[in-house]
Amino acid sequence: MKTKKYTELKLNYKIWFTDQNDKGILGDGKWKILKAIEQTGSLTAACEKLQITYRRTWNDLKAIEKQLGFALLEKSRGGAEGGSTTLTPEGLKLIRAFDDFHEKMDVIMQSHFAELKQYLLSNGE
Amino acid sequence: MKTKKYTELKLNYKIWFTDQNDKGILGDGKWKILKAIEQTGSLTAACEKLQITYRRTWNDLKAIEKQLGFALLEKSRGGAEGGSTTLTPEGLKLIRAFDDFHEKMDVIMQSHFAELKQYLLSNGE
DNA sequence: AATCGATATGAACAAAACTGCATAACGATA
């Protein structure tokens, strides 16, 4: 019956920044991309790592910087390596902030979720 | 410059339940629909209130109950009023739980967000 | 049994999101 179903429930959450008009600026998806770029030093490599298309990623990144109004990425083309993409100090700072936020949220979310589950599984009001 | 942009940032978040395979069950959108149904006592009225199509809403609701395996809604057809939709006790309980969760999250989120903004606006590491 | 307004459902259509592919541009290095 129902109690069985509730025990199988998983909680998910997503956070993102918008401007005052609710236009999306930076969210979990782009955050992951930025992290992958930091780790790999390359847009192409980051896409492979995340299993998403280069095309989409490129569009997303272009959108972020347009919204924010300043660069998060330092791109270079040419050379034996073909080119590279790295984070600017601002970009680094931003993903650090997101990292911290997520860490805190993960803990809090899960503890509250445990409470919520208890409540749902209980019989009383 | 950048600091200006950051001060305009708004934090948004969304929570939702999935099964163990990450298949969506209930999220903010459906939660809002359920609340509107509770308030209006009618699916049609709830859709008008939320400015969403009846068709879509109907599909969404069908999906929830299929996933959960038990009814959240008590529907009736016919009569002078044409029919009505109300929440079952389980449905009521579920949206109460969501309400509580959101209330707690709102507070916590915003306070952490204030910290994050401070950090982003600061000059140091 | 005739009426009425809401639920129920299919199907065609439209819009948005995403993918896949082709191809250009770049420039450090050999």
Next chain:
DNA sequence: TATCGTTATGCAGTTTTGTTCATATCGATT
């Protein structure tokens, strides 16, 4: 200056998501 792998970008096609509309079904009330 020829090469190489990466960034950059357009475009056609597909998939997903949501809308619109038509139409059936229901049944308490009159």
